Amino acid sequence: MRADVEAYREQVRSFIAEHGVPMQGEGVRVPRNQDEEKAIRAWLRALYEAGHLGGGWPREWGGRADHLAAHDLVLMEELIRGDAYRPLDQVMLASHAIIGFGSDTQKSELLPRIRAGEHIWCQLFSEPGAGSDLASLRTRAEPDGEEFVVTGQKIWSTDAQWADMGMLLARTDPTVDRHAGITAFVVPMDLPGMEIRPIREMTGYAEFCEVFLDGVRLGREHVLGEVNGGWKVVTSGLASERAFVGANAVQLERMFADLVSLAAAARLADGTTALEHEDVQARIADALTRVEEVTLIVRDTVDRILAGDEHPSDGPVAKLAYTETNVALCDLAMELISSSVSIDDADVEVARRWHHNYLWGRALTISGGASEIMRGLIGRQLLGLPRS
Known part of the structure; x- marks a missing residue:
């Protein structure tokens, strides 16, 4: 199975390199104008036509006979590595719910339009x-x-x-x-x-x-x-997206690489770079430790999801670990930027991306369940603690 998954990974990488629509420099997830909207719709249509999206759908609606559950995770990981637009989670949830609960008429009218990029x-x-x-x-x-x-x-x-x-x-x-x-x-x-x-x-x-x-x-x-x-419909749809949590580890890996690049580019008043200082090196090492911890948590979660042995607390643990580590990386990046007197021209775009990530990072601790809610779920579901 591992060989099949890695072969599929190479297919996805090649497809993204040839056809991918790159994310905007600031990492914004929505189009800024109609031209970008058209490009994103065309990109989603291409992913469906190639079988990378919707591969797990029933065959009569365009699914692939050779689809593995791990393929969905691979696709998300490689879209992040390739800095390409990712499928919107709302489309993924809707298609899962329609396939699972829709009437024959709803399936025939709505699923082809999702595949064609007509319906966002x-x-x-x-x-x-x-x-x-x-x-x-x-x-x-x-x-x-x-x-x-x-x-x-x-x-x-x-x-x-x-x-x-x-x-x-x-x-x-x-x-x-x-x-x-x-x-x-x-x-x-x-x-x-x-x-x-x-x-x-x-x-x-x-x-x-x-x-x-x-x-x-x-x-x-x-x-x-x-x-x-409706409650059964929505909870089933939300559960279908859990395997994509694995892509969060890849996102943190990219952010950590950007953090090291930023530290090497940020020049202090004494002419040195931030990365030359032991205290910065120590904090970057601590950041790497947190990233590796999240990677292990996420991989363990994904393995259990794919094996059908998931614990109710797995999603909350992975979500909390990812979003809080994301905030910690953004905080450190902003400290490096604010303490520097200049940043190499080649890394100005990196600094701009960090500004956006810093502003957006707190939203991630709220969307999909606030961190406080996640901690409560973990306490009750994993640790067996009382509600109060």
């Missing part, structure tokens, strides 16, 4: 009062004959401003247990009553959006799975 998806999950505790959402989908009338607000919806479709969670029965009364919907983002407001972040970009739904009418054909069965 966003998540309409989180709300101002329902982020980490998603089951407390208050957006309502009230039955009206054969339709549902949806009213509410969503927030932190990545890519909503250029998404074609959204995967919506709304409360359809407020009288039952809060998990039991939620329904999942597939929603065209241009329906009457939809208002999308990009949120400009301190990075200078708008990767998140607020989405307001004011009397949006959805037919029964928009229900994904069963009415009041």
Whole structure:
């Protein structure tokens, strides 16, 4: 199996080198203009056509007979190494949910458009009062004959401003247990009553959006799975993305290499570089130790996921280790930049990337579950600690 995986890795590397659309210099994950949007859509379509994306789908929808679960991890790792645009997690979640819970009509109408790059998806999950505790959402989908009338607000919806479709969670029965009364919907983002407001972040970009739904009418054909069965749909979809946690280790490896490059380029007032100083060397060594620790944690997690022997705490442990180490690397990089009097011209782009990563790093400790929530899950699920 290892030989098959490494052979596939070489295929992916060659494909990315020949066809890949490079990420923007600042590492921003959304397009800045229509030309970039078209290029990203074409790139995603090329990945599907080559069988690198959607390889694990059923054969009738374009899946590969030789697909291995490890191939998905390899693809993500090599996209990071190749500095190419990665598939949006919203598209991955949506396709998994459609395959697992969609009607035949939904599959035939939606899956080909995902493969063709025609449909970019966003998540309409989180709300101002329902982020980490998603089951407390208050957006309502009230039955009206054969339709549902949806009213509410969503927030932190990545890519909503250029998404074609959204995967919506709304409360359809407020009288039952809060998990039991939620329904999942597939929603065209241009329906009457939809208002999308990009949120400009301190990075200078708008990767998140607020989405307001004011009397949006959805037919029964928009229900994904069963009415009041949305919690099962979304948790199954989120679970499908867990293997991609392995790519986080590759991201940290790249960041550490950039950190060493930055230390070698940052010149201090005495004319030396930061890397020449023992205290900086010691802190870089400590950073390397943390990166290696995360790599071991992530590899162990991925091995168990691929073997079907995952523990509920594996995801929270890997996520917490990655995001907190990411913040630590960014903090050290910013100290090096602020203490230097100049940076070699060749590494100005590296410094610019660190500025962006520093501003973005805190968001990673919140998205997908805040670090405080992750610690609570680890305490209860792994250590058996009480809730209070």
